[in-house]
Amino acid sequence: MQSEKLTFQTENLDGLTVVRIAGELDLEVASQMRSVMEPLMELSDRKLVLNLRDLKYIDSTGIGILISIVKARHSRNAPFGVEEVPSTIQKLFDMTGITPFLAASPNA
Amino acid sequence: MRNDGTVTLTVPAKAEFVDIIRLTLYGIAAKMKFSFEEIEDMKVAVSEACNNAVLHAYDHSQPGQIEVSFTIMNDDRLQIAVSDSGISFEQVSDRSTSTLHGKSIDEIQSGGLGLYLMQALMDEVEIRSNQGTSVILTKRRLAQEPV
Numbered sequence A: 001m002q003s004e005k006l007t008f009q010t011e012n013l014d015g016l017t018v019v020r021i022a023g024e025l026d027l028e029v030a031s032q033m034r035s036v037m038e039p040l041m042e043l044s045d046r047k048l049v050l051n052l053r054d055l056k057y058i059d060s061t062g063i064g065i066l067i068s069i070v071k072a073r074h075s076r077n078a079p080f081g082v083e084e085v086p087s088t089i090q091k092l093f094d095m096t097g098i099t100p101f102l103a104a105s106p107n108a
Numbered sequence B: 001m002r003n004d005g006t007v008t009l010t011v012p013a014k015a016e017f018v019d020i021i022r023l024t025l026y027g028i029a030a031k032m033k034f035s036f037e038e039i040e041d042m043k044v045a046v047s048e049a050c051n052n053a054v055l056h057a058y059d060h061s062q063p064g065q066i067e068v069s070f071t072i073m074n075d076d077r078l079q080i081a082v083s084d085s086g087i088s089f090e091q092v093s094d095r096s097t098s099t100l101h102g103k104s105i106d107e108i109q110s111g112g113l114g115l116y117l118m119q120a121l122m123d124e125v126e127i128r129s130n131q132g133t134s135v136i137l138t139k140r141r142l143a144q145e146p147v
Helices: A027-041 A060-075 A087-096 B015-031 B036-057 B113-121
Strands: A006-013 A016-025 A047-058 A080-083 B005-012 B065-073 B077-084 B124-129 B133-140
Touching: A006 A027, A016 A027, A016 A060, A027 A060, A027 B015, A027 B036, A047 A060, A047 A087, A060 A080, A060 A087, A060 B036, A060 B113, A087 B036, A087 B113, B005 B015, B015 B036, B015 B065, B015 B077, B036 B065, B036 B077, B036 B113, B036 B133, B113 B124, B113 B133
Parallel strands: A016 A047, A047 A080
Antiparallel strands: A006 A016, B005 B065, B065 B077, B077 B133, B124 B133
């Protein structure tokens, strides 16, 4: 079954790449998310930001993917953050304790 | 919905069917007048239970099914049971919950987050293992707002 459950829009600016994800990030689309993010995780010459404004759903699967992005970026000494996090998603970030690892100032 | 009753659905134990479970949950919980936030909480909790069944209950040579039942109790409590009949479920014996609080970047990992979220988002979580696994999640409606 095919579905456009999760869509990606990547914007490359000067020293910054912003990936907007929209839809639901669950187990079904986890591998899709990983394959989109993997090449971007390696760009150590720029800041990587995930814009979550249109993300409607996340669970521990997606949070697990974020953890691996955080670790990969950290090992490359490259910045990573999230922006425009909906309040329901932010609540899950706060509960799981991932929030401090996602601090983003995209234009810093 | 005044009367107690149970809605049951059975789906293949595959990731692409978990959102259908969320949809059914929404329909029932909305009828029971759970708040938007309570429904969002339950959607994550039930998905975590279903994800476990998808990932661990069956091996790839023997695709299985997940049975999810929604029981309405006393008009304001919803009990959701997610069951599989998988043979091996060693991972469930590692039933430790874990969060990222107080850990360094090197220490953080995702194991235990699913179980933690189920417990944090629901009022009660019970796991029964016997020739398969049942995860029973219960939440009582607090707010009396229509969705």
